[in-house]
Amino acid sequence: MFELVEPIKTQRLVLRPFTARDEEDMLEFESREDVARYLFNEPRTREDNAAELATRITQTALRKEKDTLMTAVELDGKVIGYVLLIWLSEEHRQGEFGYVLHPDHHGKGYASEAAVEMLRIGFEKLNLHRIIGRCDPRNGDSARLMERLGLRKEAHFVESEIFKGEWGGELHYAMLASEWHATHGAN
Numbered sequence: 001m002f003e004l005v006e007p008i009k010t011q012r013l014v015l016r017p018f019t020a021r022d023e024e025d026m027l028e029f030e031s032r033e034d035v036a037r038y039l040f041n042e043p044r045t046r047e048d049n050a051a052e053l054a055t056r057i058t059q060t061a062l063r064k065e066k067d068t069l070m071t072a073v074e075l076d077g078k079v080i081g082y083v084l085l086i087w088l089s090e091e092h093r094q095g096e097f098g099y100v101l102h103p104d105h106h107g108k109g110y111a112s113e114a115a116v117e118m119l120r121i122g123f124e125k126l127n128l129h130r131i132i133g134r135c136d137p138r139n140g141d142s143a144r145l146m147e148r149l150g151l152r153k154e155a156h157f158v159e160s161e162i163f164k165g166e167w168g169g170e171l172h173y174a175m176l177a178s179e180w181h182a183t184h185g186a187n
Contacts, residue, residue: 002125003061004069010113015071015083018056022072025079026053029102038136039100040163056082062126065090069121073101073114080105085118085131093129093177095122099145111145119149123180133173136163146173150183 007016018026029035030044030052044052059070065087073081081101088094097118101111122128133151135142137158147153151173159167 001061001063002069002121003063004071008071008117010117012075013110013113014074015114015117016074017060018053018070018072018079018082020053020057022079023050023053026072029081029100032103034103035100038139038142059084062087062121069118071114071118073099073110075105075110080110081114083114083118085122085126087126087128088132093127095126095128095131097122097131097133099142106141112148115145115149119175119180120184123177123184127177129177131175135171135173137169137171143171143173149175150179151175 004015004017007014009015027044027046027049030049033043036043041048056070056072059068061067062069062085067087069085071083072079073083081099083099084097086096086098088096097115099111099115099118101114119131122131132154133146135146137143137156143153152175153171154174155170155172157170157172160169162168
């Protein structure tokens with residue numbers, strides 16, 4: 001089990017639970033077509049955004065299988081994205097992580113800085129054996145980020161599902177706890 005009680009401070013960012021005051025910051029990136037392009041949702045309307053924020057506010061702990069930890073990524077007092085960790089299987093000690101960042105903040109290392117903390121929570125706090133990440137094959141930036149983080153590409157599913165009205169694929173990346181500890185030290 002893991003509960004985010006105190007914000008996580010990285011070199012430049014603060015990862016913390018979402019709050020009601022994040023609505024405008026969140027809408028600023030969630031309403032963008034280029035943000036929603038590779039996500040299952042469409043660009044969020046003000047109403048969609050408010051409903052999603054209400055859900056995110058409750059996602060502060062991993063208490064049981066299928067729970068999601070969703071943290072706001074804050075830079076200088078402004079929410080510029082989010083990172084998440086899903087506890088996929090307690091028995092098999094599996095998780096999945098993900099990230100979304102406002103395009104104005106791409107290319108500065110913020111996504112890496114935030115995503116590594118989700119991996120740290122998964123491997124060092126929740127004692128997961130394996131964490132996966134998935135992305136659309138057309139999202140080269142996301143694929144390269146997972147590779148920089150040390151995940152290995154395990155699969156490329158070609159035209160495996162209808163995604164936003166057309167055939168889409170999916171890349172699957174993964175990291176094992178032993179690989180994490182080899183590069184980040186044993187806990």
